[in-house]
Structures are given as structure tokens and as C-alpha cells.
Amino acid sequence: MTETTDPRPGLRDARSWNMETSLPLMYSFVHGEELADMADDRDDIMVLTADLATSNRTNDFQHRHPDRFVDLGIAEQNMTSVAAGLASAGFVPYISTFASFAALMCAEQIRTDLAYPQMKVRVLGHHSGISFGFYGTSHHATEDIAITRAIAGLTVVAPSDAASTRALLRATVDEPGPVYVRMGRGREKPIYDSPPEVSRGRFxxxxxxxxxxxxxxxxxxxxxxxxxxxxxxxxxxxxxxxxxxxxxxxxxxxxxxxxxxxxxxxxxxxxxxxxxxxxxxxxxxxxxxxxxxxxxxxxxxxxxxxxxxxxxxxxxxxxxxxxxxxxxxxxx
Amino acid sequence: MSSTSPPETTSSRLDRGRVLTAQGLAWRADWVRLKTVELVEIAGSGHYSSVFSCAEIFAALYYRALRLDPKDPQWADRDRFLLGKGHAAIGVYPMLADLGFFPDDWLADYARVGSRFGDHPDMRKIPGIDFSSGSIGHNLSVGVGMALAARKQCRDFRTVVMIGDGELNEGQVWEAAMSAAAFDLGNLTVIVDENQMCLDGSVSAVMPVEPIVDKWRAFGWAVTEIDGHDPSSVIEALDALPATDSSVPTCVLAHTRKGAGVSFMDLSLHWHLGYLGEVDRADAEAEITARMEAGTSVPGGSR
Missing domain, CATH: 3.40.50.920 (Rossmann fold)
Structure with a gap:
């Protein structure tokens, strides 16, 4: 490849941005960092993505725990079932992709390979709702709560900002079955000053x-x-x-x-x-x-x-x- | 229709094999790049480099190879084009406007609230879009269905599906490939825009797909390899597609470079998505327009 270190090769205008320089804009995508912290203390956490490490900031985890990070390429259904296999051997895999793919494309894998056999896989569905804006209907996810709530044995949580993302990741890490985490686009303004004391199943x-x-x-x-x-x-x-x-x-x-x-x-x-x-x-x-x-x-x-x-x-x-x-x- | 009715007008129909010189194709491809830069400026973000890798192929399809009717976008016998890598649709919209599928000024509200035109193509809103896309991996299966429909209806339209090399990661692509060969769909063509990059880096590093040629042959497809930035090579490959009543589907493997045509994007790790500020946009536009004025094409070669 042509370069690896300079994030702005050939650019002169301060308003220009590319994938690398856009990462700080997604300030509420703290899951990569939080999971890396959690993985410092336990060796069963893994993070998987489907060619979106740069888009969803799971590369924050990748940098700190490269041996426990897997990029499956553009293959979401494969990723979901691969995670089931990892979980069956004792890992707690966090898989991450757009909510439209995580909850809609992979609904059957989630039900059959994660929820019914109670695999401890955590599905991070980001860019949920209409937060993808003009990227279009294929990338909107206004059905994922309905789909995931209807799957027996699946826990469903939805952080509203960075602090609640941290709180919910910690609160659900030992859920006995799989978890769907419905996330935004990474630019959610703070609701909480610090990670709130959350209580399972309570508003x-x-x-x-x-x-x-x-x-x-x-x-x-x-x-x-x-x-x-x-x-x-x-x-x-x-x-x-x-x-x-x-x-x-x-x-x-x-x-x-x-x-x-x-x-x-x-x-x-x-x-x-x-x-x-x-x-x-x-x-x-x-x-x-x-x-x-x-x-x-x-x-x-x-x-x-x-x-x-x-x-x-x-x-x-x-x-x-x-x-x-x-x-x-x-x-x- | 009664026999006394005037014959249906065919004046807006565009046939296969229209005149397009190699130099004309190179110019049109750079025009697509220029229009892409203009549209991203309205939205504030976009997939420049995914268009730049397949701009020559876009131009060859729409200005020479496909049988179309801009005044009758739903014409049953039109050739179909499906863009599996839907995030490159921003390069298709200006061609559709130029060919007369819709007025040019429709594009002025690109990506704004309520616009027909977003990052991914929407068949329900845009005349000339044969099928929506955006979820990588679906479109080749849809193309199999269209090609199968042509057979069932005894129609001779061709179905062309362009997919990315990263898209080959999706299992559904291979389910589609298997079925196309099983159904003897010589009226189906897949163009693999092998631009070597996906979002997280190079395809070879993230999830390797080589050997691509061997894979498609093993699935029962005929494979042609081309330099996707060489105008003559692109034209020859599309002219040489087999008759639609033949029985072996064709894979055109186009060796390309993501970001080709703007030097600081060419095979860059960082440009899957982005935005060019005014100064950099001027640099990019200057590089593109210099080629258009000189009558030259993007340097070929995949590396």
C-alpha cells in the first residue's frame, strides 16, 4: 500500500476528511475502548467485525488486543455463526456491524445459532434507526427492536450515549445468553455525566x-x-x-x-x-x-x-x- | 393496439454497440469522476474512490454496451444493469441524467431531505435504476432472477451485475454463482471491479478472495480478464459478451485501482469514505480536467 502513517496524504484543505481523520467525530463509539479495558482483566472477550473496524471504531480494541480481534471481511452471517462457535468453546465474542445487517440480515443466525443454544455472543448493531440518513433505506434499521424482542432467550439493550454504552457493556458481559446492543451512529450527545448505575430490566x-x-x-x-x-x-x-x-x-x-x-x-x-x-x-x-x-x-x-x-x-x-x-x- | 394506430416510437432507444471511441470513453469516465466530486460536495460526504475504480466500465456500459430506452425506463426488453456495490451509485446518476432518464436538475438536491438520490440507488424513486442495492451481496442473486425471467419469457435482454472484489466475501454471491451456471444463464454477466480495497484496508489483508479466476471457473462461468482503466480493453470485453441465448454465464474480471484518477486517492487506505474541502477539491478537479482536455486516459495497470 502507498502509505500507513500519514492520515492526510496529499491533502491541503483543513475541511477535508477521510476515514482515518473522521474517527474522532464518532466520540460516543466508546465500545472498542471499553471492551479493551474489560479484556485487560479477563481473557475470554473477543471482538469481531465485518470490514467495519474503521467505521465502528472497533479498531480501538484491535490496537490493544490484536490477538483477540477478528475481521471476517464483508460476511455478516458468517461472522454471527463463527461467533457461536467461539462462544461454544468459552469465549465471549462481541460482533459488530450496521444494525440493518446485524438484526435483519442475520436474524436467523441470531435465533438459531445464538439464542436457542444460549451462546454468550453480544451483537453490537450500530447506526440503528434512521441515523444513516442519506445512505438510504438499505442502511436504515427501524425494525430491529421488533425482530430482536421476538427472539426468545435474547437480551436487548439500547444505550443512549457513551456513558450508558460503557454501563450496559459492563452490566451484560455475564448474561447467560446472547445480547443485542442497539447503538446509534457514534455522535450521541451525553445524557449521563458518568456511566449510570443500571439495573437489569429497569428504565x-x-x-x-x-x-x-x-x-x-x-x-x-x-x-x-x-x-x-x-x-x-x-x-x-x-x-x-x-x-x-x-x-x-x-x-x-x-x-x-x-x-x-x-x-x-x-x-x-x-x-x-x-x-x-x-x-x-x-x-x-x-x-x-x-x-x-x-x-x-x-x-x-x-x-x-x-x-x-x-x-x-x-x-x-x-x-x-x-x-x-x-x-x-x-x-x- | 389497433392496426390503425401509429407505430410505437423507438426514437429514444439506445442500441447495443453504439459508437464510442477509446478516447471518448476515457473522456466520459473522467466526466463521471468530475460529476461525482460535484455531488459529494452537496452531501458533505461520499464514496469518491469506489466510483473512480469503475468509471471507465460505467461509461462503456451506458454509452455503448447496454440496450436502453431513457424515455421508457420500464421497457421490458431493455438490458438490465445492477450495481451490487451500490455505494458507487453517485457515479451512475449523472449518466442517467445525461442520457435523458430524468432532468439534470433533479440532482441538485442530492442527499437532501426527501431527495430521490442517496448514497445507494433506489429503484422506487429513480428512473433507470433497475434494482435497489446497498446491502452488499444481494444483487447477483437478483440478476440471476432477471436472467431466468428472460428465459421464461423468451426475451433477449442481457443482465449485467457489477460487484466489488470485497463483495466476494459474501456467501450469497457464491450461491448466486452456483445457480446461474445450473440454469445455463449465458444472458447473465458479472463484472467484478477488482479495485483491491474494502473499507478496512486491502482485500488481500482483510479477507483474501484470490484466486478469483479459478473460483468463477470452478463455479461454471467463463472468465475474461481486463485492465479496467484501459478503454480499449473494456470496450473489447463488453463487445465480446456471448449471445443471450448461449448457456455459460460470463465473469469479466476487471483489474482496477480504488481511487484511480486522483493521485492522492489512488489505492489509498483512507478514502473509502470522505470529503474534499475546497482546496483539495480544486486539486482533484484540475487533475481530472487536465486529462479531459489533453485527451488522455487514466494510467492503466492494477498496481
């Missing part, structure tokens, strides 16, 4: 309030926090719950929101069918009680393409859009 309380509860996941948490700020200025106090765990699910958290606050709005960058909203609806319906309730997300359609932040605004997943839905739900 994380981000902000307390009594007028309404917003239960959000992933990129929706950023918007929900912003919306709560806007609504507070209008005298509406919102409880914001971060659904870090999608399975097992926080039934008690939903019931408490029903009894203690004036309604529930769910927010997700996922199809409202089969996603977080559906999970909350199941709890409300089976409780025998009732509350004001709306599912906010992608309404059973293929999203438009466009820059991610513009798309979130278009679909009302930004603070203003969420606040609008909250006001409508409260009839104010």
Missing part, C-alpha cells in the same frame, strides 16, 4: 416530573430531554425514562408512570409497530388500567433519506417535535 430515570412521562430509547432520549426542558418552561413537568433495557422490560416502570403521572408518550427512531411503543402498550393493556398514551416514532413506513439531524427534525424526533406530541397528548 433509567433521567428527569422527574408528574404531568407526563416520556419513555424514550436511543436517539429519542436526547430529544425527550430537550422536550422536557421546553415543556418545563410552560409549567409542564415531564418524567423522562431512558429505556436502556428493552428486554427484559420494565413493567413496573410503566405501571408507575401510569399511576403517578398524567400520561405516557413513547419516543423511538423505530417503527411504532413492534418497537418500544408496542412494548409499553402491552403493559398498559394487560394492566387493566388506562392512561393517555401515544406512540411516537416512524409510522410503519420507509423513512425519507437526508442528513440524519434533518431527518430527526422531519419526523419530529427533535425536542420541538416531541414537545408538540406531548402537548397534543395532554390536550394543552
Amino acid at each position: 433509567q430515570l433521567v428527569r422527574e416530573g408528574v404531568d407526563l412521562t416520556i419513555i424514550a430509547t436511543g436517539i429519542g432520549v436526547q430529544g425527550a430531554v430537550g422536550a422536557a426542558g421546553l415543556l418545563a418552561a410552560e409549567g409542564i413537568e415531564v418524567r423522562v425514562l431512558d429505556a436502556l433495557w428493552l428486554k427484559p422490560f420494565d413493567v413496573d416502570g410503566v405501571l408507575a408512570a401510569m399511576s403517578e403521572t398524567g400520561g405516557i408518550l413513547t419516543v423511538e427512531d423505530h417503527n411504532v409497530m413492534g418497537g418500544l411503543g408496542s412494548a409499553v402498550a402491552e403493559v398498559i393493556a394487560e394492566s387493566g388500567g388506562s392512561t393517555r398514551f401515544r406512540r411516537h416514532g416512524i409510522q410503519d413506513e420507509y423513512a425519507l433519506i437526508g442528513p440524519p439531524t434533518h431527518l430527526w427534525r422531519h419526523y419530529g424526533l427533535d425536542p420541538a417535535g416531541i414537545a408538540t406530541r406531548a402537548r397534543a397528548l395532554l390536550g394543552s
Whole structure:
């Protein structure tokens, strides 16, 4: 190859960037670093990727533990089943690829080779939801919560920022079966100052309030926090719950929101069918009680393409859009 | 249709084997590179180098080899082109506009909210795109289905699928290869853009795919090797594709260089995705336009 050290060969303009120089932009992709730290203390952790080490920053792990890193090339299904084999021999493999490939293309491998035999494989599905923006429908994943929740024996978690990524990786490392980790695009702003004390199967309380509860996941948490700020200025106090765990699910958290606050709005960058909203609806319906309730997300359609932040605004997943839905739900 | 109706117009049809000189192809390939640089500027990021490796092949397909009808993109007898390496679609859009599939100004909102045109091609939104792609490894199977359909319908259209060498990592490619030979699909061609690079580095380092020729032959395909940057070589290979009623599928293995045509991207480890600021964009455009004005082509050779 022509060069290995200079990341900007031949470039003169400070605005130019390439794969190497774009890595720091993905500041919330801390999983490579965190897993490398964890692997310092235990010898069973491995990290696998499918030609995306530079895109998902698993090269942070590769640099520190090259002997426990495997790049399978562009072969996601192979990677998933290879991980099953590694797990059967005692390793805890973390496999990483775009959520659209991890959860959709490899759904059958996850069910048959990971979940049913209870292999301790952790699937890192990054760039979930519509965070891939104009890279298009093939790269969007607005179905992965529905698919993974329906697979028996699979734990499903969804960090909302860097700190919660660290917390959830630590909290799930010894889960007896496989885990699906639904991740964003690596540019999620901080929700937590430091890794939160997470509790298995429980929402994380981000902000307390009594007028309404917003239960959000992933990129929706950023918007929900912003919306709560806007609504507070209008005298509406919102409880914001971060659904870090999608399975097992926080039934008690939903019931408490029903009894203690004036309604529930769910927010997700996922199809409202089969996603977080559906999970909350199941709890409300089976409780025998009732509350004001709306599912906010992608309404059973293929999203438009466009820059991610513009798309979130278009679909009302930004603070203003969420606040609008909250006001409508409260009839104010 | 009654016998008194006027005959259906065929004036917009483009036949196979249109006139395109080697020099004309080299110019058109660099035009594709230039248009790619322009479109990435709108989006703020893009896959320049994945287009640069196959620009000559794109130009030869759309300006000579494929039978098309820009005014009737759904014409049942058109040749099909599928881009398995869908992230190079940004190089196809300007050709489709130039040939008249849609107005040029449609491209002005490339990658903006609600645009038809994103990084990967969308058949539901873009006239002239025969099938969507983006998930690496699917399109050769889709091409097998199209070629099989031609047989079932007694149509003589050709199906051409371009895939990357990294794409050969995907198991589905080989399932497709096996079935194409089993179904005697001489009307199917795969072009492997062997640009030597995938996202994480060189294909030979990440997940080697050699010997490519032996693999396709073992799967029952005829293989032609070309220098994918040599205009004459590209034209000859596409002109020599077998008749569509023949029984052996063809693999054109094109030796290319990811990033070819802009010196600082040529086989660079860092340019799978990126963005050129104004100064570097001017450098790249100057290098490309100098060749177009001089009537020269990108230096050949795969290394």
C-alpha cells in the first residue's frame, strides 16, 4: 500500500476528511475502548467485525488486543455463526456491524445459532434507526427492536450515549445468553455525566416530573430531554425514562408512570409497530388500567433519506417535535 | 393496439454497440469522476474512490454496451444493469441524467431531505435504476432472477451485475454463482471491479478472495480478464459478451485501482469514505480536467 502513517496524504484543505481523520467525530463509539479495558482483566472477550473496524471504531480494541480481534471481511452471517462457535468453546465474542445487517440480515443466525443454544455472543448493531440518513433505506434499521424482542432467550439493550454504552457493556458481559446492543451512529450527545448505575430490566430515570412521562430509547432520549426542558418552561413537568433495557422490560416502570403521572408518550427512531411503543402498550393493556398514551416514532413506513439531524427534525424526533406530541397528548 | 394506430416510437432507444471511441470513453469516465466530486460536495460526504475504480466500465456500459430506452425506463426488453456495490451509485446518476432518464436538475438536491438520490440507488424513486442495492451481496442473486425471467419469457435482454472484489466475501454471491451456471444463464454477466480495497484496508489483508479466476471457473462461468482503466480493453470485453441465448454465464474480471484518477486517492487506505474541502477539491478537479482536455486516459495497470 502507498502509505500507513500519514492520515492526510496529499491533502491541503483543513475541511477535508477521510476515514482515518473522521474517527474522532464518532466520540460516543466508546465500545472498542471499553471492551479493551474489560479484556485487560479477563481473557475470554473477543471482538469481531465485518470490514467495519474503521467505521465502528472497533479498531480501538484491535490496537490493544490484536490477538483477540477478528475481521471476517464483508460476511455478516458468517461472522454471527463463527461467533457461536467461539462462544461454544468459552469465549465471549462481541460482533459488530450496521444494525440493518446485524438484526435483519442475520436474524436467523441470531435465533438459531445464538439464542436457542444460549451462546454468550453480544451483537453490537450500530447506526440503528434512521441515523444513516442519506445512505438510504438499505442502511436504515427501524425494525430491529421488533425482530430482536421476538427472539426468545435474547437480551436487548439500547444505550443512549457513551456513558450508558460503557454501563450496559459492563452490566451484560455475564448474561447467560446472547445480547443485542442497539447503538446509534457514534455522535450521541451525553445524557449521563458518568456511566449510570443500571439495573437489569429497569428504565433509567433521567428527569422527574408528574404531568407526563416520556419513555424514550436511543436517539429519542436526547430529544425527550430537550422536550422536557421546553415543556418545563410552560409549567409542564415531564418524567423522562431512558429505556436502556428493552428486554427484559420494565413493567413496573410503566405501571408507575401510569399511576403517578398524567400520561405516557413513547419516543423511538423505530417503527411504532413492534418497537418500544408496542412494548409499553402491552403493559398498559394487560394492566387493566388506562392512561393517555401515544406512540411516537416512524409510522410503519420507509423513512425519507437526508442528513440524519434533518431527518430527526422531519419526523419530529427533535425536542420541538416531541414537545408538540406531548402537548397534543395532554390536550394543552 | 389497433392496426390503425401509429407505430410505437423507438426514437429514444439506445442500441447495443453504439459508437464510442477509446478516447471518448476515457473522456466520459473522467466526466463521471468530475460529476461525482460535484455531488459529494452537496452531501458533505461520499464514496469518491469506489466510483473512480469503475468509471471507465460505467461509461462503456451506458454509452455503448447496454440496450436502453431513457424515455421508457420500464421497457421490458431493455438490458438490465445492477450495481451490487451500490455505494458507487453517485457515479451512475449523472449518466442517467445525461442520457435523458430524468432532468439534470433533479440532482441538485442530492442527499437532501426527501431527495430521490442517496448514497445507494433506489429503484422506487429513480428512473433507470433497475434494482435497489446497498446491502452488499444481494444483487447477483437478483440478476440471476432477471436472467431466468428472460428465459421464461423468451426475451433477449442481457443482465449485467457489477460487484466489488470485497463483495466476494459474501456467501450469497457464491450461491448466486452456483445457480446461474445450473440454469445455463449465458444472458447473465458479472463484472467484478477488482479495485483491491474494502473499507478496512486491502482485500488481500482483510479477507483474501484470490484466486478469483479459478473460483468463477470452478463455479461454471467463463472468465475474461481486463485492465479496467484501459478503454480499449473494456470496450473489447463488453463487445465480446456471448449471445443471450448461449448457456455459460460470463465473469469479466476487471483489474482496477480504488481511487484511480486522483493521485492522492489512488489505492489509498483512507478514502473509502470522505470529503474534499475546497482546496483539495480544486486539486482533484484540475487533475481530472487536465486529462479531459489533453485527451488522455487514466494510467492503466492494477498496481
